Amino acid sequence: MSVTFRDATEADVPAILSLLIDDKLGATRESTRSDAYLPTFREIEADPNNTVIVGELDGEIIATYHLTFIAGLSLSAMRRAQVEGVRVASRLRGQSIGEAMFADAEQRSRAAGCKLMQLTMNKSRTDSARFYERLGFTPSHIGYKRDLT
Amino acid sequence: MSVTFRDATEADVPAILSLLIDDKLGATRESTRSDAYLPTFREIEADPNNTVIVGELDGEIIATYHLTFIAGLSLSAMRRAQVEGVRVASRLRGQSIGEAMFADAEQRSRAAGCKLMQLTMNKSRTDSARFYERLGFTPSHIGYKRDLT
Numbered sequence: 001m002s003v004t005f006r007d008a009t010e011a012d013v014p015a016i017l018s019l020l021i022d023d024k025l026g027a028t029r030e031s032t033r034s035d036a037y038l039p040t041f042r043e044i045e046a047d048p049n050n051t052v053i054v055g056e057l058d059g060e061i062i063a064t065y066h067l068t069f070i071a072g073l074s075l076s077a078m079r080r081a082q083v084e085g086v087r088v089a090s091r092l093r094g095q096s097i098g099e100a101m102f103a104d105a106e107q108r109s110r111a112a113g114c115k116l117m118q119l120t121m122n123k124s125r126t127d128s129a130r131f132y133e134r135l136g137f138t139p140s141h142i143g144y145k146r147d148l149t
Numbered sequence: 150m151s152v153t154f155r156d157a158t159e160a161d162v163p164a165i166l167s168l169l170i171d172d173k174l175g176a177t178r179e180s181t182r183s184d185a186y187l188p189t190f191r192e193i194e195a196d197p198n199n200t201v202i203v204g205e206l207d208g209e210i211i212a213t214y215h216l217t218f219i220a221g222l223s224l225s226a227m228r229r230a231q232v233e234g235v236r237v238a239s240r241l242r243g244q245s246i247g248e249a250m251f252a253d254a255e256q257r258s259r260a261a262g263c264k265l266m267q268l269t270m271n272k273s274r275t276d277s278a279r280f281y282e283r284l285g286f287t288p289s290h291i292g293y294k295r296d297l298t
Binding site for chain 2: 016026043066070073129143148
């Protein structure tokens with residue numbers, strides 16, 4: 001299966017939104033009005049350190065992830081790459097598309113000079129835990145969240 | 150104790166570096182050459198979504214943290230604030246400077262339109278876990294890291 005990964009365009013936003021919703025946690029917390037996402041998409045697109053990527057198969061968007069490069073002083077001024085919003089269409093899971101997506105993320109991260117990749121995963125996603133550990137991620141940290149609404 | 154928080158300037162970098170090193174994990178992984186940190190500091194300073202903040206007491210830098218605002222599509226295009234590199238001078242710990250620092254972070258995050266604050270903490274920092282939970286952070290996620298060096 002040959003999935004091509006590329007930067008998302010504005011026209012991809014409805015398909016990205018469908019993928020965000022196609023998820024047990026995402027289903028409860030996304031709006032279905034894609035125009036509500038456009039101003040944020042444009043802000044991401046204008047920021048060289050922030051990119052939404054889509055995976056295309058036979059002309060259809062079937063995967064997405066969000067990659068942010070963060071310059072920081074700690075760890076000897078190490079640049080890090082942070083992954084968010086990882087989704088593969090539910091009908092295509094278990095076919096190594098996630099592995100191809102993380103290979104794309106790793107290549108982009110290395111090209112940007114990042115020496116660390118990081119992500120947080122909701123503890124309820126036990127299947128994803130096995131996936132990330134297989135890819136070489138270490139569960140060394142606790143991810144804390146605080147709602148400001 | 151009245152600590153003032155403000156954006157760091159280039160002249161603060163050696164003091165920030167001393168704070169990063171004044172830590173059981175930081176001691177092993179920072180360089181002591183502050184000029185090696187300057188290009189990264191300048192990059193952070195030029196990015197409106199990325200800020201290093203210092204806490205000053207009687208003209209001395211005694212605390213620091215790093216705050217990054219991240220625009221993302223997930224969670225209904227929620228803007229989030231991420232905290233990194235949190236340090237209080239070891240001789241001043243236990244005097245609520247951390248609480249004042251997070252109040253400053255919360256105020257900046259709300260002013261930037263963020264609806265979520267997040268951070269990851271190395272599992273070995275058991276004292277900090279109590280601190281974050283007291284501040285209203287929920288340990289809902291696993292923080293994965295992958296070294297690219």
